[in-house]
Amino acid sequence: MWRAKRLYHVSVPPISQFKPLPQFKLKCGLEIHTQLNTKNKLFSRSVNDPFRSADTPNLHTTFFDLALPGTQPLLNYEAILYAAKLALSLESNVNLNSQFDRKHYFYGDQPLGYQITQHFSPFASGGQLSLLQDIDDIDEKVKDIRITQLQIEQDTGKSLYRKCDLVTLIDLNRSNVPLVELVTEPDFENLKQIKAFLKKYQNLVRHLGVSTGDLESGAMRVDVNLSINDHARVELKNLPNTSSIMNAIKYEYQRQITIMRNGKAEEMLSKAETRGWTGSSTVKLRNKETTIDYRYMPDPELPRVALSPDVITNIQKTMPPLPDEVLQGFVSAPYFLSLKDAKILCLSSNGQGEIYNHAELQNYYVETFKFFVDGIKSRAAKMRSQTSKLPTNWIIHELLGDLNKLQLPLSKLAAYLTPRVFADFLMLIHDAKISSSSGKLLLFHILKNFQESNYDISKPVDFDSLIDEYDMRLIKHIDSSELKQICRDIIGGLNNEKLINDLVSGKKRNSIKYLVGQGMKLSQGRIQAQQFEKTFKEILNVKW
Template sequence: MLRVARCYSLARTKVAHNYSTIFRPEYALKCGLEIHTQLSTRNKLFSQSTNSSTPLVDVPNRHTSFYDIALPGTQPVLNLEAILFAMKLSLALNSQVNSVSQFDRKHYFYGDQPQGYQVTQHYRPFARGGKINLSKELDGIDESSKDISIVQLQIEQDTGKSHYTDADKDVITLVDLNRSNVPLIELVTNPDFNDIKQVRAFIKKYQNLVRHLHISSGDLETGAMRVDVNLSINGFARVELKNLPNTSSIINAIKYEYQRQVELISRGETSSLMEPETRGWTGSSTVKLRSKETTIDYRYMPDPELPYINLAPDVMSRVKESMPQLPDDMMRMLMKKPYQLSLKDAKILTYNSNQNDMYNHKVLRSYYLETFQEFFKLVGEQGSAKLPTNWIIHEFLGDLNKLHVPLIKAQEILPPIVFAEFLKLLHAETISPTSGKLLLFHILETFQRSNCRDRSIPDFPKLIREFELHAIDQVDSQELVSLCSDIIAQHTDDTFIRNLTSGKKRTSLKFLIGQGMRRSQGRIKASEFEKKFKEILDIQW
């Protein structure tokens, strides 16, 4: 047993080592992506069935129509909302939308594809070209800027889903057609990726874009977005990687497959790399599924039951006018004056990790921008841009997450104009930052205890008096000397004092000030403590 365990441990170590392999220039990686994105339309692509947003917990086969399950004689009726969503994405990617596109049948036979074919766009896709720009500034890639070009975007229907169960050692396949005929956009990139960072950045950026446009949840874990990877090494045949459920699987599969092919090439065993193939990801390695199908295998043909999509000349311009500002433009705006946000904070306002978060980027950004404007109306040019940034993005959101209060609810009692009044109290040093944190948390906690039903606007002056949170303007000099001396006696020694007074460790003064603020519960200003500590310790710097 011990020997087996040790062998298994060594095998795991080897895989981990392979994953950390750095891509080598003598083994050039070429990589492209195929991304299938479920559209969040109300109905399915060619029927009036509900497009369920919770496929993982829903009752199997509930959201189906006669067309979805391919009963003979049923005919498709195109959902125009899917066309609108496809146009939004195409315009955001600077793709060339075709004024005329068509649907085709792609024939293959699986249990979860009851028609025996999938309706897609092969001959005349919805859009061609376009790009997503990746940059070192915003996306953390090694290059200063890199464009990932897009081959095309096509609209197609999703398949059903097969579930495999063991019943008395016989494998039973159950088919759920809730997903059948859900509208998809398939995006195909050129093989422009040559680095893992680029792949990761692209997926994250594309995922955020479809959420930003409100056309998809973009969740990999639920299958709302599914990514297939095409890669080759040194010009050998393309290998397609499937069954990649999340970003880490995508990255690890690429690393593993790269190393696998590098080892074959270095040993001169390249015969298996001459023909295209499809491989699956098991979680630790890639395995061959089948030889790659060709266009002939699918027997594409124009769908005789669906007419061409003919777009009126003014449709594109009208959709373009309704488009929101795109995330990259928004981030660059927020990183400049007057906001001057860090990249991390700008991403918090523009990147939405999940549609079901306690807050989403659109609501949060709107709240931040409106509060920022109201704050500077109150305090003028003397205000600091860091104040609304720190208190909204960090303190306020932190409290909401701790208390599980949605932002959409919290802004009922703390609308932007009221939060701006709160920031004015901090700006004027009417209350200290420590007191401000206590006050803000108390307001939100009281609101939470009422089950978010008490929508009374907080009376800041009353609360400050009630809890004695106001800053002390006239500090008793003897009491302050006594407090500072007590802190010095408790928290310092001769070495600490020498390093501080000589200027060798100036940050030690901040430690003493912090202790003073804690002992005074933030009511005595930090500047008063700094002045008194320097006076007592005869600090000259």
């Protein structure tokens, strides 16, 4: 017993420090089940809303979802459209004559006794999703992940185990929700590639509008197939989120290395098996010594899905630019965003779904940018190039920060503080009517009042009245002697000779920002920061 425990003691490094060893080659493939957010379910007219109805079991079900005798499936063609969009975005070959098959097994949450899926002739095959070093944060310059196939199938219901009275409850709200199962080739060689792929695929389905892509809610569910040094494949199931996927792979990799180093590889890694994830370790669920006989057969109640080539051509015409293409557009003219800022606009964040989505944020930014640039067309070209950064800084950093702080949805705000109105706000800063610090206070005040008014859009924003009410207008012409006296008083009140010496010597040049900040605070943001910086340098005789 002591030797067996020693064999399975697995030392697992943190994910950030985890790298596959050259002598133990990791090879992974993914199976991703993605729920399509169609209005109705796949083979019935039930409302497709499995998560919002979670508190009311079996709310959105029809006779077919419940598998009552005599009921028949009726294909929802919206699911075909969504699957086609996804297949085309992955450069897959759409099968113009696919079919649905029955996969027979009985379980409580699958009352039909079979699952309708695609086994013999799936919807699409081939294709790839390319990972790029600068965009996706992988070690390789480019990594192409090949797609084996995409198939359409129905989701199962949900079993809820109640331990207190040993009862299993069945909720069929999720039953018959349309899924696309994506199967990749075993092209992944490290965790960075897997994490990047999941994030990119998640963003893709959101960008296309075919799924929420949320792992935590179960709208996207992932199984991992992995092998080490070409031993038998191990399938990891029940992985609820990205961290679980990463930790399960890392643990299983270390577990198999431990087995190999103990000379047990041929005995213990020669048979394919399925393992689950407990949250801290993988556990054996079953061997795959023989293929389970699902008794696949073409579904006799569903005709083949026959598509005209014109259908695919027309869908291609309606496809939006893909995320990488959109991102490249934002880092180029006329926006010239940094890659970091462009990613904020282009990559959907799981935690921000209730505040904004990337499509509405992109639209708000582009429209604001257009109105703002139109407003400064009469300025010199040099001035235009400098001030074109204002929409970026104020939308991506200030506005989003305030929206998150207040939990205020952008969709509601955009009807009140429209892109044209926000561009007018930016012009106040551009024209030096208010300082940036005053602008931050004013913006937050406007957002908070809008929220407290219960999103009342009837009264337009009056910037001039608010600026006068709170005495925010910049003092453009201040007597130089008066400004010098203010700066001397700030320096004299510091009682920090070291800070001044380090500043003058150039050892700590950023200390000038501290002095400017004190000046802005004292003047309540009504004197420009540049004026303070120039005066401080003049008084201290700063040469750098």
